[in-house]
Amino acid sequence: MKWASRYVPEALVLLTLVLAPVVLNPLGFSTDLLTRVLNWGLIGLGFDILFGLTGLLSFGQAAFYGVGGFVTAYLLVSGAVGSVWLALLVGTASAGVFGLVVGWFAVRRIGIYFTMITLAFGQMAYFIENSPLSDYTGGENGIPGVPAPTLGFGADAFRISAGLPMYVLFAVIFFLGYVLARRIVRSPVGAILLAIKENTGRVAMLGHDVPAYKLTAFVIAALYAGLAGGLLGSFQSYMPPDAFSLETSGQLVVQTIVGGAGTLIGPLVGAAVWLWLRDNLQLIPGFAMLWKLVLGIAFIVLVIGLRRGVCGEIVHWWSERTNQAALRAAEARTEAIEAHNIDAVAGEELRRRDVALSLAEPATGDGEVALEARSLARYYGGLRAVDGVSFKVRRGSIHAVIGPNGAGKSTLFKMLLDEISPSSGEVLLFGERLTGVGVSRAAQRGVAKSNQLNQLFPNLSVRNNLRIAALARGRGPLRFDLLRPADSLPDVEAQIAVILDQLNLVERADTPAHVLAYGEKRRLEIGMALATSPNVLLLDEPLAGMSPAERAATCAFIRDIARARTVVIVEHDLDAIFGLAERITVLYEGRLLADGTADEVRRNPAVQEAYLGGLHAHESA
Numbered sequence: 001m002k003w004a005s006r007y008v009p010e011a012l013v014l015l016t017l018v019l020a021p022v023v024l025n026p027l028g029f030s031t032d033l034l035t036r037v038l039n040w041g042l043i044g045l046g047f048d049i050l051f052g053l054t055g056l057l058s059f060g061q062a063a064f065y066g067v068g069g070f071v072t073a074y075l076l077v078s079g080a081v082g083s084v085w086l087a088l089l090v091g092t093a094s095a096g097v098f099g100l101v102v103g104w105f106a107v108r109r110i111g112i113y114f115t116m117i118t119l120a121f122g123q124m125a126y127f128i129e130n131s132p133l134s135d136y137t138g139g140e141n142g143i144p145g146v147p148a149p150t151l152g153f154g155a156d157a158f159r160i161s162a163g164l165p166m167y168v169l170f171a172v173i174f175f176l177g178y179v180l181a182r183r184i185v186r187s188p189v190g191a192i193l194l195a196i197k198e199n200t201g202r203v204a205m206l207g208h209d210v211p212a213y214k215l216t217a218f219v220i221a222a223l224y225a226g227l228a229g230g231l232l233g234s235f236q237s238y239m240p241p242d243a244f245s246l247e248t249s250g251q252l253v254v255q256t257i258v259g260g261a262g263t264l265i266g267p268l269v270g271a272a273v274w275l276w277l278r279d280n281l282q283l284i285p286g287f288a289m290l291w292k293l294v295l296g297i298a299f300i301v302l303v304i305g306l307r308r309g310v311c312g313e314i315v316h317w318w319s320e321r322t323n324q325a326a327l328r329a330a331e332a333r334t335e336a337i338e339a340h341n342i343d344a345v346a347g348e349e350l351r352r353r354d355v356a357l358s359l360a361e362p363a364t365g366d367g368e369v370a371l372e373a374r375s376l377a378r379y380y381g382g383l384r385a386v387d388g389v390s391f392k393v394r395r396g397s398i399h400a401v402i403g404p405n406g407a408g409k410s411t412l413f414k415m416l417l418d419e420i421s422p423s424s425g426e427v428l429l430f431g432e433r434l435t436g437v438g439v440s441r442a443a444q445r446g447v448a449k450s451n452q453l454n455q456l457f458p459n460l461s462v463r464n465n466l467r468i469a470a471l472a473r474g475r476g477p478l479r480f481d482l483l484r485p486a487d488s489l490p491d492v493e494a495q496i497a498v499i500l501d502q503l504n505l506v507e508r509a510d511t512p513a514h515v516l517a518y519g520e521k522r523r524l525e526i527g528m529a530l531a532t533s534p535n536v537l538l539l540d541e542p543l544a545g546m547s548p549a550e551r552a553a554t555c556a557f558i559r560d561i562a563r564a565r566t567v568v569i570v571e572h573d574l575d576a577i578f579g580l581a582e583r584i585t586v587l588y589e590g591r592l593l594a595d596g597t598a599d600e601v602r603r604n605p606a607v608q609e610a611y612l613g614g615l616h617a618h619e620s621a
């Protein structure tokens with residue numbers, strides 16, 4: 001079954017490519033039209049990795065299409081390169097290099113700013129082609145006389161002519177491009193790109209180099225566009241300047257949305273619908289002037305009727321059909337857990353479980369300092385959220401940070417893993433300065449945090465949530481393992497299995513995270529931090545919202561995981577904290593109020609006065 005799901009899409013695409021000239025010809029798809037559709041589909045493969053998979057909407061793909069096309073065409077027509085294949089290679093590589101430059105600027109911006117930068121570069125490229133470089137590009141005239149590729153050498157060489165031979169060439173290249181794109185999507189890089197679309201901040205917090213992965217997707221998209229641009233000149237014997245136009249970029253976006261983003265073949269199907277409508281509408285008498293209006297209306301109807309695009313709706317329908325029973329069962333289990341508190345039982349299981357823990361660091365007990373805050377401060381305008389706080393966390397200990405609401409605990413935690421920068425002061429991890437390295441490098445050095453508000457990848461399964469975390473420290477901040485399946489790393493899979501077991505989430509491994517019950521989501525949140533194999537684990541209110549049984553179980557679990565690593569915990573449940581922590585740091589209005597053992601803190605008059613007053617009074621009554 002796994003084998004089938006892995007290769008059925010490839011087989012279907014291959015079959016469609018073989019049958020298309022025969023089956024679609026009577027419907028008005030000439031061989032030339034099909035070749036043009038494949039050209040759009042080829043740019044679309046890369047664009048879908050950028051937009052559908054990673055969630056980055058570029059309005060500048062024409063720039064790479066144009067660079068690939070004009071470099072290829074110029075090399076061939078000027079006689080600098082004789083082989084079409086070599087010229088295509090250089091053209092594609094040039095588009096990739098240009099993609100690296102544009103992407104370097106663009107990926108540091110998010111949302112509309114990213115899109116605007118790609119659009120601006122696209123327009124600049126159009127201008128450069130038309131003006132300063134017009135001696136090479138032909139300006140508004142483009143480059144005519146681009147030769148078609150040949151197969152074979154010397155006198156036996158066979159020039160691929162227009163019509164069916166050209167279609168076959170494009171079909172073969174598209175198919176290879178599709179197989180490659182699917183491998184990329186299924187690779188660890190593909191898994192991380194999808195996670196970036198789901199929750200960019202968490203991917204960085206787990207230790208992945210988010211800008212570098214976004215840049216990778218950007219360059220992949222530019223390479224596909226460059227290859228398609230190079231092929232366009234050969235196909236038409238002419239490289240048109242409008243390859244660079246904004247309309248080209250816009251049409252690619254429209255076709256991808258119509259066909260279905262995130263499906264890889266969506267842009268191809270969208271191009272087929274779009275080009276067929278365009279060609280045929282123009283043929284209808286009286287429509288010569290109106291076809292753009294009708295095309296616009298058709299687009300609106302398609303987008304409203306098929307929100308996920310043609311292929312997106314098919315994929316959705318299919319996955320609903322096949323996964324519906326499992327999803328219903330998962331939802332029913334969630335309802336049962338929330339209605340009857342079955343987790344109380346699950347919690348007991350969690351507590352009884354005696355799982356061999358993979359030791360992140362030896363529990364030394366020698367008093368060595370794992371983490372140190374030195375005069376940490378963070379100001380928001382006039383508000384001193386954290387004001388000159390210093391404390392040390394002993395290696396292998398459980399250290400608590402407590403304080404009333406608004407005392408500055410979460411802000412302090414964010415500075416401990418460099419999620420936000422301090423206004424002054426610094427954090428040291430095992431004696432080395434951590435402040436300023438950035439959150440993903442901090443994670444790579446061994447600090448992980450489970451958040452006060454869950455930061456999951458909601459549409460990914462529990463297993464895949466853990467996989468994104470486990471991939472981080474094993475592979476480093478960036479690795480280009482684009483061709484191996486994401487689930488083929490034995491150490492990562494073993495790590496996931498142990499954590500699923502520890503968290504009592506084995507039965508929920510394939511459930512999407514958003515379907516989980518609240519307590520399960522909290523456990524997964526902790527599990528993701530744990531899956532990075534941290535030396536220092538920061539837990540921000542891990543018990544919040546849990547039932548009493550779950551709290552007890554989670555406390556036992558925290559004690560377990562602390563045998564192998566240092567744990568720093570922010571929590572409002574003081575009974576739990578006094579039972580767990582060896583040392584406690586107390587914050588009050590951003591300042592350090594006390595720092596000592598649980599007993600010292602309990603007896604500290606300032607703490608009793610400012611924070612534990614109610615508790616103290618209650619105890620002594």
Ligand SMILES: Nc1ncnc2c1ncn2[C@@H]1O[C@H](COP(=O)(O)OP(=O)(O)OP(=O)(O)O)[C@@H](O)[C@H]1O
Pocket residue numbers: 380383384385403404405406407408409410411412
């Ligand atoms: N991004 C921000 N901009 C402005 N003020 C902020 C920001 N983040 C936190 N603060 C303020 O800093 C102070 C400390 O907030 P913080 O969330 O660190 O407290 P806390 O001790 O974690 O509180 P709680 O227990 O309620 O989570 C609060 O007054 C809060 O309003």
